[in-house]
Amino acid sequence: xxxxxxxxxxxxxxxxxxxxxxxxxxxxxxxxxxxxxxxxxxxxxxxxxxxxxxxxxxxxxxxxxxxxxxxxxxxxxxxxxxxxxxxxxxxxxxxxxxxxxxxxxxxxxxxxxxxxxxxxxxxxxxxxxxxxxxxxxxxxxxxxxxxxxxxxxxxxxxxxxxxxxxxxxxxxxxxxxxxxxxxxxxxxxxxxxxxxxxxxxxxxxxxxxxxxxxxxxxxxxxxxxxxxxxxxxxxxxxxxxxxxxxxxxxxxxxxxxxxxxxxxxxxxxxxxxxxxxxxxxxxxxxxxxxxxxxxxxxxxxxxxxxxxxxxxxxxxxxxx
Numbered sequence: 001x002x003x004x005x006x007x008x009x010x011x012x013x014x015x016x017x018x019x020x021x022x023x024x025x026x027x028x029x030x031x032x033x034x035x036x037x038x039x040x041x042x043x044x045x046x047x048x049x050x051x052x053x054x055x056x057x058x059x060x061x062x063x064x065x066x067x068x069x070x071x072x073x074x075x076x077x078x079x080x081x082x083x084x085x086x087x088x089x090x091x092x093x094x095x096x097x098x099x100x101x102x103x104x105x106x107x108x109x110x111x112x113x114x115x116x117x118x119x120x121x122x123x124x125x126x127x128x129x130x131x132x133x134x135x136x137x138x139x140x141x142x143x144x145x146x147x148x149x150x151x152x153x154x155x156x157x158x159x160x161x162x163x164x165x166x167x168x169x170x171x172x173x174x175x176x177x178x179x180x181x182x183x184x185x186x187x188x189x190x191x192x193x194x195x196x197x198x199x200x201x202x203x204x205x206x207x208x209x210x211x212x213x214x215x216x217x218x219x220x221x222x223x224x225x226x227x228x229x230x231x232x233x234x235x236x237x238x239x240x241x242x243x244x245x246x247x248x249x250x251x252x253x254x255x256x257x258x259x260x261x262x263x264x265x266x267x268x269x270x271x272x273x274x275x276x277x278x279x280x281x282x283x284x285x286x287x288x289x290x291x292x293x294x295x296x297x298x299x300x301x302x303x304x305x306x307x308x309x310x311x312x313x314x315x316x317x318x319x320x
Contacts, residue, residue, distance in 0.1 A: 003065070004159050004190035005030040005053060010062030012048050013214070023048040024214035025062070030192070030207070032158070035185055037201040038194045039305065040211035046194035049211075050161045053192065054084045067158040083152030085162045090148060093137040097128050097147050100136060104151045115154075122150040126180050142173025149180050160184065162193040166200060178204055198305060212309045225304045234280050236267040237293035247291075250283040271296055 007028040013020040023045035030036050038046045052059045053066055055075040064071045067081035091100045098119050105115030123132040126146040136144065145165060152160060162181070166174040174197075181204060185191055195201055201208050202222045209219040218225060236251075238244045244264050251258040251269050254276075258269035271277060277296045284291060 002031070003029050004032040004034070005036070005064075005066055005192060007053065007064040008062050010049070010052060010059040010064050011214070012052055012057060012059050012061075020214075022214055023052070023059075023211075026209070026211075026216060027062075028209070030190060032190050033185060033188050034206045035181070035191045035193065035204050036207045036209065037205035038192070038209050038211060039196075039198070039201045040194075041196070041309070043213075044211040045214040046211060047163055048214075050084075050163050050192065050194055054082060054161045055079055056084075081158040083157035083160045085145075085148050085152050085160065085165060087163050087167065091136055091144065091151060094135060096133045096135055097123055097139075097150075098132045100147065101150060101154065105154045108154050110154070118154060122153055125153075125183065126150045127176060140173065142169050142176055145169065145173070145177050146180055149177065149184070153184065156187065157189055159190045159192065162191060164194050164196065166195070166197065174200070210305060210308060217308045218304075223298075225308075226298050228304055228308065232271040232296055232298050234267075234269050234271050234277050235293070235295040235297065236280060236284070236291040238265045238267060238289065239292045241265070243289045243291075246287045247284055247289045250287045250289075251280060254280060254283055267291075 005028050007026055009025050009027055011023045011025045013022040013024065021043060026045070026049050028036065038049055040046050048057070051057045053064055053071060055071050055078050058072065066078045069077040069081070071078055092103070095103065101119035101122055102112070102115045105118050106112065110118060123129050126149060128143060128146060128150070131139065131143060136147065139147065149162075149165075165181070166177055169177065178200070181191055181193075193204070205222065207219065208222060208225060210217045210225070218228060236247070238247055241264060244260055244267070247267055248258065248260055251267055255269040255272075258267060260267055269280065277294060281291065281294055
């Protein structure tokens with residue numbers, strides 16, 4: 001396949017109190033074996049996109065093909081080749097992890113022997129070997145999500161849709177699930193995930209699509225999106241309020257956009273050239289200030305999303 005997921009101007013809108021809501025327009029071209037993240041606020045259109053591509057609803061505009069088949073006219077063929085991990089667990093809490101996997105294997109047409117063999121492979125693959133014979137009702141949130149992913153892998157999908165996979169999980173459980181998804185992609189599966197966690201998109205995605213109010217605001221790799229905000233940033237942690245008061249005039253002489261944040265003790269300014277950090281430290285030294293920490297970094301994905309989303313919102317509201 002040239003593209004595991006191909007969508008041209010698809011959308012689906014619903015009546016809302018302030019006007020239509022949902023997905024206004026989305027275009028994607030995703031090669032096989034990649035991870036694409038749909039990133040955006042609640043109501044940005046992420047779940048509508050997932051449900052439409054997974055044939056759970058019909059787009060009211062545009063065309064899309066998943067695993068080589070049209071989502072509208074060949075929905076049955078699409079469903080045979082995809083898996084969907086939704087926001088709610090889809091397993092039986094009274095059964096063990098292995099029993100759940102065998103059950104779903106049988107429902108997918110495997111013999112009892114083949115289903116048992118595949119269940120054993122999957123509990124090991126998602127790190128549940130030690131809990132394979134425990135009832136799911138005693139599982140943590142992270143364990144349930146890994147079991148959800150394992151169920152979707154009974155028959156290895158060409159494309160997996162994962163809707164906000166780590167909502168409510170602690171950091172360790174989130175990273176465990178990330179490892180599971182990376183393993184799946186390494187075997188050739190394409191993953192389209194939705195998330196509100198910027199760290200998640202940064203860590204997992206080959207390509208990020210930022211949605212706001214149902215529209216694509218920006219897309220690209222994490223580094224490409226960070227580059228949208230321009231130059232690297234200098235951060236200078238100051239020890240006292242007095243240091244901060246003396247530091248700001250010296251730094252604004254270097255960069256008029258320099259500002260203080262984090263209670264007034266973290267100075268941030270742009271780095272237009274490789275020696276900018278050294279220049280900033282020297283400028284502070286001339287006014288008798290020595291920073292407690294000095295860092296040169298790229299803009300974060302958080303800053304990119306806040307900036308691009310705010311710009312899009314202002315444009316829709318007619319604010320120059």
